[in-house]
Amino acid sequence: MLRPVADGVLVHESGFLQSNAIVVQGRAGVLLVDPGVQDHEMACLANDLSRSGQTVVAGFSTHPHWDHLLWHPQLGAAPRYGTARCAATARDELSDPGAKARITAHLLPTGIAERVPLDLLGEITALPAETAQIPWGGPQVRIIEHHAHAPGHAALFIEERGVLVAGDMLSDVLIPMLDLSDTADPIEDYLAALRLLDGVAGDVDVLVPGHGSVGGADQVHARIDQDRAYVHALRDTQVPRDPRIGPSAKPGWEWVSDVHDGQAQRLAGRSERDGTPG
Numbered sequence: 531m532l533r534p535v536a537d538g539v540l541v542h543e544s545g546f547l548q549s550n551a552i553v554v555q556g557r558a559g560v561l562l563v564d565p566g567v568q569d570h571e572m573a574c575l576a577n578d579l580s581r582s583g584q585t586v587v588a589g590f591s592t593h594p595h596w597d598h599l600l601w602h603p604q605l606g607a608a609p610r611y612g613t614a615r616c617a618a619t620a621r622d623e624l625s626d627p628g629a630k631a632r633i634t635a636h637l638l639p640t641g642i643a644e645r646v647p648l649d650l651l652g653e654i655t656a657l658p659a660e661t662a663q664i665p666w667g668g669p670q671v672r673i674i675e676h677h678a679h680a681p682g683h684a685a686l687f688i689e690e691r692g693v694l695v696a697g698d699m700l701s702d703v704l705i706p707m708l709d710l711s712d713t714a715d716p717i718e719d720y721l722a723a724l725r726l727l728d729g730v731a732g733d734v735d736v737l738v739p740g741h742g743s744v745g746g747a748d749q750v751h752a753r754i755d756q757d758r759a760y761v762h763a764l765r766d767t768q769v770p771r772d773p774r775i776g777p778s779a780k781p782g783w784e785w786v787s788d789v790h791d792g793q794a795q796r797l798a799g800r801s802e803r804d805g806t807p808g
């Protein structure tokens with residue numbers, strides 16, 4: 531079910547990882563950001579749109595992780611944009627013929643593997659590097675690209691609606707998950723991304739994370755501060771006091787503690803390597 535969160539901006543929440551699909555109403559149709567995860571949920575979203583006489587005129591994926599790269603035939607054939615790095619990363623990963631089978635295998639323990647349609651996965655049109663806005667006929671959507679969480683990750687700021695679409699940043703249920711794959715300083719990259727989001731935070735009335743609860747203006751600085759504190763704790767090899775991990779985590783999200791342990795270990799491994807001559 532589509533739920534309005536601001537004038538002309540609606541959110542469709544998935545039962546999987548509290549994933550949010552975002553609909554922005556334009557002049558001749560809607561922009562759809564991170565369409566969703568399960569087949570029946572995207573079909574429901576497509577039906578909601580067609581019942582209200584709206585078609586999808588553009589799509590956008592905030593970053594090249596599978597749960598943000600999906601699409602459903604009923605959503606139509608609009609261009610699906612992403613940053614140049616997002617599109618290139620998706621293309622590279624999907625050029626491996628085993629990629630989709632690996633995603634399905636990864637999903638088996640969740641019980642939703644057969645409900646995730648991978649046919650149209652990752653067919654992203656690259657926007658030229660440093661494109662400032664999504665090219666479409668609707669309210670201006672500013673692209674805030676940064677190097678955190680995933681290559682080519684972008685938050686979107688719809689200034690005239692006061693909405694920040696954060697991608698996989700600023701979640702109330704997920705800790706910052708760093709991109710440890712191909713970056714020299716993932717901690718500083720993440721802190722720089724938070725500074726970019728902080729730069730628009732004063733104009734945000736509604737915050738929509740990729741996973742988790744939609745927040746109001748009061749949540750924007752609070753979540754930036756919480757994410758920064760977590761990243762500082764990781765950097766300083768301290769145990770973070772963070773309500774998203776440990777015994778105070780929301781029921782069903784206890785696994786986030788394992789993610790924390792994993793990235794703390796990997797970062798410790800990196801700094802040992804950095805300190806080893808040769």
Ligand SMILES: [Zn+2]
Pocket residue numbers: 593595679680698
């Ligand atoms: Zn992600």
